Amino acid sequence: MPLFAGVYAWLGDPRAATVCLLALTGVAASAFLARQPDRIPHARNTLAASVFLLLLSLVWLVGGIASPSVAWLSVCPMVAAAGGSRDRGLRWVAASVLAMLAVYLYERWIGLPAVLVRDLPLLYLVGNTCFILLVALFLVRYERNNDLALARLSEAMATIQRMATLDDLTGLCNRRELLRVLEAERERAERYQLPLSVCVLDIDSFKRVNDTFGHAVGDEVLRHVADTVQALARTTDCFGRYGGEEFLLVLGNTDLPGATELAERVRVAVMNSRAPGPGRPAVTLSIGVARHVHGEPIQRVIEVADRALYTAKSEGRNQVRTGGASVA
Structure with a gap:
């Protein structure tokens, strides 16, 4: 102007x-x-x-x-x-x-x-x-x-997208993303006749950790376990938080012995580690392993791994179980 x-x-x-x-x-x-x-x-x-x-x-x-x-x-x-x-x-x-x-x-x-x-x-x-x-x-x-x-x-x-697929606390895949990946792996395994295995991992006595040390320490333990397992998983594996203190490891192109061997390495690594910071409790994992049977729904392999997990819990925790057979 x-x-x-x-x-x-x-x-x-x-x-x-x-x-x-x-x-x-x-x-x-x-x-x-x-x-x-x-x-x-x-x-x-x-x-x-x-x-x-x-x-x-x-x-x-x-x-x-x-x-x-x-x-x-x-x-x-x-x-x-x-x-x-x-x-x-x-x-x-x-x-x-x-x-x-x-x-x-x-x-x-x-x-x-x-x-x-x-x-x-x-x-x-x-x-x-x-x-x-x-x-x-x-x-x-x-x-x-x-x-x-x-x-x-x-x-x-x-x-x-991150909120829809990742767990806020651990940064791992959440339950929805795990099930999506597992279904995709099932389709791939059945199309190419490949093995597919699943491990269900649960932190032993986690409620006692929360009650004794507080939920903040419990969160640190969850993150520590998540990081420890993730470091041992292959880049082709999908590891995520299934809910609470329970995790799921999806192992594409992996047979039952291979999955069991990896589960045992994971169990030992967590048992021999401790979350960073003073006063952090030592924790252990119970793990159930199962192999997907071609033609069955994907929920079936999770149920089999879950039963193996509860067998490990009932037999003293800090163990890997596959179809009820002791591995550790």
Whole structure:
């Protein structure tokens, strides 16, 4: 606005220059309102109205419908719609069209003030150049905002995906993701005639850990066990928290002896380790191992491994059991 005030004054129209400077009061008012979050919609309306009245005055003073300011009326809907309100932008479109119609009719029937600008072609050059630059700036800002919105959407989707598939406490796969992976492994095993085994792991006497040391220490123990087992699992295995202090290890392309051997290494590693920090209790695991039988539902192998786990519990804990046969 100060730029165009100077241009109009230089081209011999002090009236248009004064209008440009007066419009700055509306811009200042909108900036003041924008500092208060609850008044941001009022700030947008004030800014759009200030720009609209400025442009309508310039159209009135400098050529009517033939004025270079006519194209600038599209700025009002752009300002209004920039706040995310399509309806508000459409209302300003309607207001601009009606205003142009009113100026045209008034010019035809009554007549407008005489144009004082000495060089209208130069005014058109300056005005149209600035308008093109403004549109370019608006498009760049729009694309930037669009890219930021897409980036935030991608982050939100990734967060939702993590929440849907990972356990908050341990960072392992959660029950839903474990069952999804297990079903996918079952389909692969049956399609290519590959072995598939499952280990169900349970921390022994975990309730006593919570009751004696508190739930915060219990959480540390859960994370420690999760990290210890995860370090021994292969990259092709899927290890996750099945619920409470119970974990599930899905071993694709692994027969029962191989799964049992890995389960024993896991049991020994946990028994010989301790969660970091003073006063952390030593814990042990009971593990049940089962092999999937082709043609049976996937829940069946979990039930078999669960029964083997309870056998290990009933026979003294800190053991691996496979179909009821002792391994440790």
